[in-house]
Structure formats: C-alpha cells, structure tokens
Amino acid sequence: MKVLILTYGSRGDVEPYVALGLGLEAHGHDVVLATSRRFQGFVEAHGLRFGPLSDALLAILDTDQGKALLEKGGGLFQVVKSSLEMWRQLKPLQQALIQECWEVARAFDPEIIVYHSKAAAAPSIADKLGCACVLATPVPMHVPTRAFRFAILPRLPLGGWVNKASYGLTNGVVKRVFGPLIQDFRGSLDLPAIKSYEPLTRSDGSDIPVLHGFSEVVLPRPEDWPESAHVTGYWFLPDDADWTPPDALAAFLAAGRPPVYVGFGSMSVRQPETLARLSVEALVAAGVRGILASGWGALKAEDLPENVLLIKEAPHSWLFPKMAAIVHHGGAGTTAAALRAGKPSLVVPFFGDQPFWGARVHAIGAGPKPIPRGKLTAGRLAAALRVMTQSQEMRERAAEIGALISNEDGVAVARGLIESAGAGPARR
Structure with a gap:
C-alpha cells in the first residue's frame, strides 16, 4: 500500500510520524513522509523517502515576534490573539503550504494519507486522488468529550458539559480560519464546494478515523468517543541503543x-x-x-x-x-x-x-x-x-x-488501523 504521511511543526510533530513510517515500511508498505525541509536529514537518516515542504511557517517562531509569543505562553485565547495579529503574514504561507502538500501527493499518488491536523487540506487532497485518509495526532484536540477540555484551553473544573462545549468553541475558530482556505483550494482542484469545513468528516459525510498517539496509562480513552476515535499508545522510534555519547x-x-x-x-x-x-x-x-x-x-x-x-x-x-x-x-x-x-x-x-x-x-x-x-x-x-x-x-x-x-506497541496498533482504513472500499 502506498502511504503518504503529511506532518508539520517542531521535532515533536515529526518524530512520531517517522516512527509510524518505519513501522509501515517494515511491513512492506511504500511510504513518503512530507514535512518541512529542516527535517529532511532527520527523515532520510531513518531511511524514509522525503517530501519537501517549506520552512516558512516554522521560521516565524525563530523571529523575535515568534519568540515573544512562546515566552508569553498562555492558552488558546493568547494563541488566537497573537495568531490573528500575525494572520496577514501567516495566510499566504499557509496557502503555499497547502499547495505544497498537494504537489507532493499528486506526484506520489498514495492509496492512503496519514496526516497531522496542521495538514488541514489532506481530506480534500484525498477527495481529489480518490484515496483514504486518517487523522493521526499525538494530542487529543479534535474529538469532543466530556472527560477533559480541549487540550490548549485553561484548566477549568466546571464539569463535563463545559469540557465538551470547549471543542465547539475551538473547532469554530479552526473552521473560521481554515474554512475559506480549504474552499479556495477545493475550487482550484475542481472539487465541489463543501457547506463548511468539518475537521472530522469527509466531504461525503463519512467519519475520518482518528488515531491518538498516546498511552491510556497517561490518558484513558473517553467512553463518549465515537468508534472512529482510537488510542493506540505512543509512537516511539526504535531505541538508540548503539548511539555513542561524546x-x-x-x-x-x-x-x-x-x-x-x-x-x-x-x-x-x-x-x-x-x-x-x-x-x-x-x-x-x-x-x-x-x-x-x-x-x-x-x-x-x-x-x-x-x-x-x-x-x-x-x-x-x-x-x-x-x-x-x-x-x-x-x-x-x-x-x-x-x-x-x-x-x-x-x-x-x-x-x-x-x-x-x-x-x-x-x-x-x-x-x-x-x-x-x-x-x-x-x-x-x-x-x-x-x-x-x-x-x-x-x-x-x-x-x-x-x-x-x-510494554505497549503503539506503532503496531496504529499500523493495523491504517491498514484497515486503506483496505476499505476503493474510491478510485
């Protein structure tokens, strides 16, 4: 099976997906991992094929403005406020990133796309290519639950209904930001417009499988999650047992x-x-x-x-x-x-x-x-x-x-779920 992995961000947003790629390759799958160019050496050093994406969005965090954002810290509202202030600068970079994801996918022609939520255009790319897609994330930030709040919101002990409502609030912000970009992108691919950008569903209304790369020892799977949401265990790279220290x-x-x-x-x-x-x-x-x-x-x-x-x-x-x-x-x-x-x-x-x-x-x-x-x-x-x-x-x-x-093997669990998703009804 041809698997395209799309991810973007810091080292922590890349390393778990390299682990997934290695687990898939070890079982005979053909894998390309696309991320920012600063990680090309890291990806290729592990033997995976690399799909190049721009460093431009990451470079923002290297500026004084980006460092100031990190130092201020804060939860969602601080991040949203700062992001809106920077949106004029960020929007064309995000549009370029979406296009780069498409170029890598078009060249590879995968049977399934495994993607980080920052690769928000992945379901639309899957629509155009007629392939399956799976959202894979190390953080529980997408599927609503009463068990805990949206992960980047402040901790407020106000009960399950507030926890669940927090996802509507934050997903509404995501839809407002990414929705117009996704609609424009779909138009550029001659895909039909969608009523609204829904991060957890395909354009035909089907649920997107969501793989959560953390352990239930740390955060148990909520009972109110749908069947499409899974907790696999962490995605670790093979140990560096042969590494020689200075x-x-x-x-x-x-x-x-x-x-x-x-x-x-x-x-x-x-x-x-x-x-x-x-x-x-x-x-x-x-x-x-x-x-x-x-x-x-x-x-x-x-x-x-x-x-x-x-x-x-x-x-x-x-x-x-x-x-x-x-x-x-x-x-x-x-x-x-x-x-x-x-x-x-x-x-x-x-x-x-x-x-x-x-x-x-x-x-x-x-x-x-x-x-x-x-x-x-x-x-x-x-x-x-x-x-x-x-x-x-x-x-x-x-x-x-x-x-x-x-004692867990999160990569093996995730691989099995990816294989199941890729083996579903052909869309081509």
Whole structure:
C-alpha cells in the first residue's frame, strides 16, 4: 500500500510520524513522509523517502515576534490573539503550504494519507486522488468529550458539559480560519464546494478515523468517543541503543550519581542565558548534578560549576533512563519519552498543549505540579528538584508507569488501523 504521511511543526510533530513510517515500511508498505525541509536529514537518516515542504511557517517562531509569543505562553485565547495579529503574514504561507502538500501527493499518488491536523487540506487532497485518509495526532484536540477540555484551553473544573462545549468553541475558530482556505483550494482542484469545513468528516459525510498517539496509562480513552476515535499508545522510534555519547558526556555520567536533565526542546526564547542561569542556580541549591540541553532554544551557560554539564542534544531514549529526574517543556513527544524512561519529571510549560501534559504527569503521580515558564524561579525549581530526587513514592510510581508504557506497541496498533482504513472500499 502506498502511504503518504503529511506532518508539520517542531521535532515533536515529526518524530512520531517517522516512527509510524518505519513501522509501515517494515511491513512492506511504500511510504513518503512530507514535512518541512529542516527535517529532511532527520527523515532520510531513518531511511524514509522525503517530501519537501517549506520552512516558512516554522521560521516565524525563530523571529523575535515568534519568540515573544512562546515566552508569553498562555492558552488558546493568547494563541488566537497573537495568531490573528500575525494572520496577514501567516495566510499566504499557509496557502503555499497547502499547495505544497498537494504537489507532493499528486506526484506520489498514495492509496492512503496519514496526516497531522496542521495538514488541514489532506481530506480534500484525498477527495481529489480518490484515496483514504486518517487523522493521526499525538494530542487529543479534535474529538469532543466530556472527560477533559480541549487540550490548549485553561484548566477549568466546571464539569463535563463545559469540557465538551470547549471543542465547539475551538473547532469554530479552526473552521473560521481554515474554512475559506480549504474552499479556495477545493475550487482550484475542481472539487465541489463543501457547506463548511468539518475537521472530522469527509466531504461525503463519512467519519475520518482518528488515531491518538498516546498511552491510556497517561490518558484513558473517553467512553463518549465515537468508534472512529482510537488510542493506540505512543509512537516511539526504535531505541538508540548503539548511539555513542561524546567523551565529555560519558565521563560526566560515570563521575557521580545520576544527574537531573534540564532541557526545553524547540522552545526558542529571546534570552536563553537567563533560563540557563536560573536552571544552574536551582541545581546547585537542590544539591544535585545536572545536564543542561541547549536544543533549538540555544540555551547557553558560561562558567558552569563542575556538577553541571552543557550538551547540545542526545537521544532521549538513551539519555533519560540514566537520569535521576527530568525537567522539560511538556511537548507531547518529550513527555512520552520521560514517562517511558520511568523517571520523575517536572513540566515547565510554555504554551499550547504543554500545560495539559504537565497536568497529566502530575495527576498520575509521575511528577510534581507543573510550573509555567512565566512563574519559574530558581527557588521553585529547586524545590521541585528536591521532591523528584527524594520522594520514594514518586520514584516508584514513575518507574511503574515507565514499565507499563514500555510494554505497549503503539506503532503496531496504529499500523493495523491504517491498514484497515486503506483496505476499505476503493474510491478510485
């Protein structure tokens, strides 16, 4: 079966889909993964064929305006407000991205499209090509439920009806933003207009299967979800067991007790040295060794104490199990890796779905209450570090969760569902 995977965003929006692609290829399927050009080397290094999409939308986050948005944090309303302010700049880039997705799909002619929600035109592309499509997402942001709110909304304990209503509110914003773009795109393909853009249904009214790439250990599947919505387990890449660490990292790990990892992934900030200094102060105050990962945020630290090491990056699957605890931004992929490692973790959310995952980590007992980036101080971080490294109960609970997640095979479950969807009635 020819499978096109369309995804877009940060490393956390790409890596799980590479894992899906590898799982599909291992079972004889022909796979192309399309995403931004900055990830071409990453995709091809894993042996998958690459479909090029522009970096232009991601580059917005590298500007001072984009970094300011990340630093402000906030939930949906802050994101919507900032996005509307930037819409004049974003709209032509989004239109170009839709066209690029179409060009890749037209050239490959897939039998099924597996897509991230940011590839909103995928169902229309599937209509034009006469193929199946499946929405695959690491975040529960699309299917309404009474069990929990839309993932990027503030946590408001107002009951199930409010939770479910939150999806109508946010999906209404999505429809208003993407609807005109999708209608214009369908017109350019000579496809019939649709009454309105519905993210969960095809133009013929049929439900789009939705695969959620997280574990029920972390977030149980809601009872009120339709049959078309699935929870598969996390989509992990094969372990980097053969990865060789730099000499400095190997020596640091061997020189003392397991350190605490502190890293914020792709969260670019305007003053990374401030965040680094705060982190070092907290590590020293808590009396623990630490590893600072610079990541995309270019985290910098000068004149580090000997109990703290600065690294550029290391595979989470290799590094995290060697840590005493993990401090991170709460991206879906990093959260998954930290939980699988079986170590307590503290989430310092910046924006989007990160507060949601931070709350889940705390709720299942695998870490302290999250500290939003805007409220992070050396004192608060040091206190959380002491809890994670000294609480026997938290360490045991994190280890229990890690073992449960390690026994799951989310890629295999998702592959089976994709194969079932692709084997449905031919549309050609």
